[in-house]
Amino acid sequence: MTKKMDRRSFLKASGATAGAVVATIQAEAIPLVGDSLLNDHEKGFSASHFGAVVTHTRNSRFESATPFEGDAHPVTLVEGLAARTYAEDRILYPCVREDYLKHGYKSDKSKRGNDTFVRVSWETAFDLVANEIKRVNTTYGPTAIYGGSYGWFCVGSLNNPQALLNRMLGITGGYTGRTCTYSTHAIRQITPYVGGTDESSAQPTVYPVLIEHSECIVFWGCDPINTNQIAWGVPTHGVYKYLKELKEEGKKRGVKFYVIDPVYNNTGMYFGAEHIQIRPTTDVAMMLGMAHYLYKEKLYNADFIKKYTIGFDQFKQYLLGESEDMVAKTPEWAASICGVPVEVIKMLAKECVSKRTMLMGGWSTQRAHHGEQPNWMLITLASMLGQIGLPGGGYGCNYHYSSNGVPMPAAATGNPLTKADADAKDFASASPGLSGISIKSKIKGPWDKAKMEIIPVSRIVECLENAGKEYNFDGHTKKWPELKMAYWAGGNPFHHHQDRNRMIKAWQKLETFVVQDNFWTASARMADIILPATTEQERNDITKAHTNEYIFAMKQAVAPAGEAMDDFDIFVNILRRFTAEQVLAFTEGKSKMEWIKSFYQASFDKAAKSGVKMPTFDAFWEKGYVYFETPESAKKFIKHEKFRANPVVNRLGTPSGKIEIFSKKIAGYNYKECKGHPMWFEPMEWAGSKVAKEFPLSLVSPHPKYRLHSQLNNTWLRHLEEVNGREPIWMHPNDAKKRGIKNGDVVRVFNKRGQVLAGAVVTEAIMEGAVRMQEGAWYDPKEAGKVGTLCVHGDVNVLIPDVGTSELAQGNQATALVEIEKFKGEVPAISIFKAPKIKGA
Structure with a gap:
């Protein structure tokens, strides 16, 4: 009789082949081949920023995910969920940078990114993190710890790494946190002054109304066909059903569609929209030209302006050239800046005022120097059209984002414009919503007096460079705190922040940098202490649809890879190095599943009070x-x-x-780059600036099609559009011809901030003089840790300036001026998608 080989013996006998597998997943979980082929899949349920899914697990392997039956239009992104679980760059066990392990906070910071990593036990890792928190608290105070972790990691209500990190640091004494987001920094700061609410989240007129009443739709700097794939919560993609209806009904009723963008984007193509090519960052100039034409031709709605707005007279003086720069903002003036022909500016103004028009603004125009101005001016232009509050007319500043414009239950209507807009009779709904873990404990203790400091999220590098110096923000004068430690959980700052080389230098001012994540991202490779976290499909949790019509279970589909641990458990173990009282404050005496059940029970109780039946938790x-x-x-x-x-x-x-076309409050701040009414401010880099003589191409960096920011870039999905393994860059044929570049060439894109490789896509879909390169490609330096080195993969943020939008919002930018040349020599290999060499592994 042949003796059956046990798993341990099988792995040992399999030699190098088994070893290669063991390097990425748990050895004990590997099934015998003979046991694996006929087993049925075990089905589970989970959710992500790309949609809710049914998980398929066989032989302890998460093999695939299929879209939830209630998803109106599933997207390709969900197919990356299983792939990322077994990615070659998974962080499998706690690691410490070698020089940090030897010297602690006194280590050589210049070695970050290029030092050797050493595998350590969880106990050692917990001790290092806890002791460093204690040291920094004692030596400098809690606000020297930056816990402003930012990222799109998890949709779970319990294992939300940002909330849990803030909760843990608050219990240990405090921290410096952040306000605003990289996505909406300028819009959420300016629009409350103009219309009384944050227009990045306020519900716009819903699509069924547009489908029935709109006669003209202007997509201004937004691409909802592309960007509605994802959501901060769980998207159910109902918006695509409405976009399809809008297109079909639009054909029947003769609705005119326009897309104003340097690129003929996915939305323009889908709707067959007329493309108005505009130079990047010049949208305000075009709007002013339209406004001037409407005023001089007496086409604007003076009655609406008088009844519903204030400050038009001050704005009118600027518009007519009677104040500020003393230049009339005529269509001719606008055309010379934005590159849109005079007759097109006049035509669009007449179209918009003569038809029931919806101005669909996005978040792209506000991610630029003086990004406060485009949305302020869009609202001003809509006010002059006079259709605000009418069916199918007015404006919306966030149609490009999942759920916005989609009818939804009350608990997810965003920030309503007025109290009346949130009238319970209008939004009476069966949905109870769903809560999540708070950054503050309900258990009272010394942590209730935790010390806190807040900085604008996109100014972290400026904060590191200028500790103790004053800065202006939203009407206040503040001082940058001195940061000595940063703890990032579920985020990737060496993706989403701008001017990578400046950032690398600033990061050396931190004595300790901790990263808690799933993958060896560029941020993890720059860290001193690295803690491996589970993916969403490796743990239990609960969440809801972004449009609030569902509550979803998130069931663990597979055992964690390597020694990865749930975020909740990581923070509990760190707090065990403090006191039992602090552990209790964090857990509130509940296990993870008890927390999950408590979130559901709160919704259950709320629903019951409204007479709505919900199933038991078990059901x-x-x-x-x-x-x-x-x-x-x-x-x-x-x-x-x-x-x-x-x-x-x-x-x-x-x-x-x-509606405040002129804001006394903003005028009273006396800011140089954001005054009392919307204005054209020349951007630091644009086609008309001095910088353009050396770097003549205007770079835009929209959201990617096959990932969420940097998420999923380490899966096979990147191969769907990369060119020779590089992030694609779109160029107009004339720009390519001048530089001897052909479709498919690997090119070097550069300016004074840095240089990256990209794959050329030569297309007339982008206007001449502009180039398009998506954000989110992983930073892969040719010489790791070296300032100024070539990014061989195509991280566009190497090239983007890190300068605040203005003193009001201190927001981030997404455009730059660059030059491009065909890359000469042997093209460097990509290395970022494999784990680094680790001692003791």
Whole structure:
């Protein structure tokens, strides 16, 4: 009789082949081949930023994910979930940078990114992190620890790494946190002054109303066909159903579609929209030209301006050249800046005012120098059209984002424009919403007096460079705190922050940098202490649809890879190095599953008070989701409808209660780069600047098609559009011809901030003089840790300036001027998608 080989013997006998597998996944989980082929898949349920999914596990392997049956239009991104679980760059066990392991916070910071990593036990890692928190707290104070971790890592209500990190650091004494987001920095700071609410999240007029009433749709710097794939919560992609209806009904009714963008984007192509090519960062100039034409031709709605806005007279003086720069903002003036022909500017102005028009603004225009101005000016232009509050007319600043414009239950209507817009009768709904873990404990203790400091999120490098110096932000004068330690959980700052080489130098001011993540990202490779976390499909959690019509179970599909641990457990173990009271404050005496059940129970109780039935937790967990109806009234929502009906009763949240074309508050700040009304400020880099003589191409960096920022770039999905293994860069044929570049060439893209490789895509879909390179490609330096080295993969943020939008928002930018040349010599290999060599591994 042949003796059956046990698993341990099998692995030992398999030699190098087994060893290669063991390097990426747990040895004990590897099934015998003979046992694996006929087993049925075990089905589970989970969710992500790309959608809810059914997970398929066989022989302890998460093999695939199929879209949830309630997903209206599943996207390709969910296919990367299983692939990333077994990615070659998974962080499998705690590691410490070798020089840091030897010298601690006194280590050589210049070695970050190029030092050897050493595998350590979890106990050693917990001790190092806890002791460093204690040391920094004692030596410098809690605010010397930056816990502003930022990223899109997890949709779970419990294992939210940012919330948990803040909760843990608060319990240990405090930290410096962040405000705003890289996505909406300028818009969320400026629009409350203009319309009384944060227009990055306020619900715009819903699509069913647009489908029925709009006669003209202007997609201004937004690409909803592409960007609605993802959501901060879980997308159900219902927006695509409405976009399809909008296209079909638009053909029947003769609706005109325009896309204003340097690129003929996915949305323009889908709708067959007329493409108005505009030079990057010059949108305000074009809007001013349209406004001037409307005023001089007496086409604007003077009655709306008088009744619903304030400050038009001050703006009018600027528009006519009677104040500030004393230059009339004529269509001719605008055309010379934005590159849009005069006749097109006039045509669009007449189109918009003569038809029921929706101005669909996105977040792209505000991610630029003086990014406060485009949305302020868009609202001003919409006010001159006078259709705000009418069915199918007005403006929206966030249609490009999942759920915005989609009818939804009350608990997810965002920040309504007025109290009346959130009237319970209009939004009466079966949905109870779903809570998540708080950054503050309900258990009272010394942590209630934790010391806190807040900085604008995109100014972290400036903070490191200028500790103790004053800066202006949103009407306040503040001082940058002195940061000595940074702890990042579930984020990738060496992706989403700008000017990579400046950032590398600034990071050396940190004595300790901790990264808690799944993968060996560029950030993890720059860290001193690296803690491996589980993926969403390796743990249990609970979440909800971004549009609030579902609550989803997130069931563990597979055992964690290597020694990866849930974020919740990592923070509990760090706190065990403090006191039992602090551990209790963090857990509140509940296990992970008890936390999950408590979130569901809170929704259950809320629903019961409204007379809505929900299944028991066990029944919900077995099925994987619970559904809530969207009320018919939500399908009729019109932004500003009640404000228009009675602006006295339904005041906006501004000091005047009206739309503030001129803001006394902002004017009172006396800022040089953000004054009392919308204005054209020359950007630091644009086609008309001096920098353009040396770097003549205007670079834009939109959201990617096959990843969420940098997520999923380490899966096979990147091969769907990369060119010779490089991030693609679009160029107009004339620009390519001047440089001897052909489609498919590997090119060097550069300016004074840095240099990257890219793969050329020669296309007329982008205007001459502009180039397009998506954000999110992983930073892969040719000489790791060296400032100025070539990024061989194509991280566009190497090239983008790290300068605040203005003193008001201190937001981030997404454009730059560059030059491009065909790369000469042997093209360097990509190495970022494999784990680094680790001692003791």
